[in-house]
Amino acid sequence: AKFIKSETKISGLPKADKPEYAFIGRSNVGKSSLINMLTGQKKLAKISSKPGKTQLINHFLINDTWYLVDLPGYGWAKVSKTKKIDWNIMINDYISNRGNLLCLFVLIDIRLDVQDIDLEFMNDLILKGVPFARIFTKADKLSKNKAQSMVARHNKYLKKHWEELPPTFITSSETGYGREEVINYIEELNSL
Ligand code: GTP
Ligand code: MG
Secondary structure, three states: OEEEEEEOOHHHOOOOOOOEEEEEEEOOOOHHHHHHHHHOOOOOOOOOOOOOOOOOEEEEEEOOOEEEEEOOOEOOOOOOHHHHHHHHHHHHHHHHHOOOEEEEEEEEEOOOOOOHHHHHHHHHHHHHOOOEEEEEEOHHHOOHHHHHHHHHHHHHHHHHHOOOOOOEEEOOOOOOOOHHHHHHHHHHHHOO
């Protein structure tokens, strides 16, 4: 994996000529950590215990053939209101106009019940026709049983709103749990 660039504007992004996968979700959910876990490079994406660490669109090139993209979070980042609005515009612009974005991974902290902000965001993706999948993060924080029951709770709730559930993964960036599954899914989309 190779860091390519950080950008604030769609016009400045790398050419959209390779498959691309981006990670989104509430601030602090573990987007940057997951990119490091997937690539096996602990210091590739910048991580912080303080929400609001990632502030730009960060492109990483994998095996010279596809991109992983780290995005700022939505929700409770400790940054100014104007900055949050700017991020929302930037993210919206990015997901609506990036033709090579094959899947947007929406990250969800496995310890939490369905959050309105995640539901709103995913509903908007459905409206826009943006392909997405869910990744539950920080699975190491719960027992395997508890983790499964949290996912079941989410699914039960979403089934009331949606006809079908998106592809779903459970991961831990601490232990590497779920790495194979996410990478296999990406490789599958790459080969389509
Ligand atoms: P922003 O860039 O601020 O939106 O956050 P982010 O979603 O990129 O989160 P980041 O990867 O920076 O991680 C936030 C905090 O959660 C850090 O303290 C990480 O060490 C921790 N963390 C991330 N993933 C995991 C995980 O799988 N398990 C545990 N135990 N902690 C994690
Ligand atoms: Mg981050």
